[in-house]
Amino acid sequence: MEKRVCKKSVKELYDSYKRRTGRKISLSKFRKMHPKRSLTVDRHNIQYCLCQYCINIEFVLRTLQVVANTNRIPFSQNTKYKIAEATVCTNLPKCLEGNCDQCGTEILTDKLLAQFRDVLDSTVSWKKWRSGQTKQGERKHKVLVEEKGTLRMCVENLCRQAGTFAQHLFTATWQTDQFN
Numbered sequence: 584m585e586k587r588v589c590k591k592s593v594k595e596l597y598d599s600y601k602r603r604t605g606r607k608i609s610l611s612k613f614r615k616m617h618p619k620r621s622l623t624v625d626r627h628n629i630q631y632c633l634c635q636y637c638i639n640i641e642f643v644l645r646t647l648q649v650v651a652n653t654n655r656i657p658f659s660q661n662t663k664y665k666i667a668e669a670t671v672c673t674n675l676p677k678c679l680e681g682n683c684d685q686c687g688t689e690i691l692t693d694k695l696l697a698q699f700r701d702v703l704d705s706t707v708s709w710k711k712w713r714s715g716q717t718k719q720g721e722r723k724h725k726v727l728v729e730e731k732g733t734l735r736m737c738v739e740n741l742c743r744q745a746g747t748f749a750q751h752l753f754t755a756t757w758q759t760d761q762f763n
């Protein structure tokens with residue numbers, strides 16, 4: 584699924600829902616139709632979104648999981664869904680739009696830094712897809728690179744990316760539901 588598609592706002596989804604179904608419901612009612620369960624239900628079957636955003640988060644998680652296994656650290660936010668969940672609370676529409684002052688990536692950062700507190704200075708590497716350029720400086724294409732740094736940098740990198748991730752997954756999941 585393309586990133587562009589995944590990143591639609593709730594309002595955009597609402598508009599396309601109205602167009603597609605012809606139903607007349609209010610925006611607030613529409614929001615209530617899509618509760619947090621979209622992020623939590625049926626995790627193991629959800630392979631919906633395989634965009635660059637999701638894959639890069641999973642690369643970081645893979646690195647953290649290896650460190651957790653090696654050091655016998657209980658690692659609870661070890662899937663992209665749990666990462667997303669850790670950044671939202673129950674104030675839902677606002678959380679997903681990034682307008683909630685009760686939640687956000689700080690909670691996730693604190694949790695991860697606490698879990699990995701004993702190994703934060705160790706050196707790790709993680710893979711990352713990023714948009715690159717050809718030698719001619721034209722046509723952009725994606726390149727797989729390897730980033731290196733301390734585990735703390737790795738965690739901070741993940742948390743920076745997690746800012747709009749809940750909304751992204753929620754939207755991607757919701758859109759896939761429409762085709763099932």
Ligand SMILES: [Zn+2]
Nearest residue numbers: 632633634637
């Ligand atoms: Zn995605």
Ligand SMILES: [Zn+2]
Nearest residue numbers: 672678683686
């Ligand atoms: Zn919230």
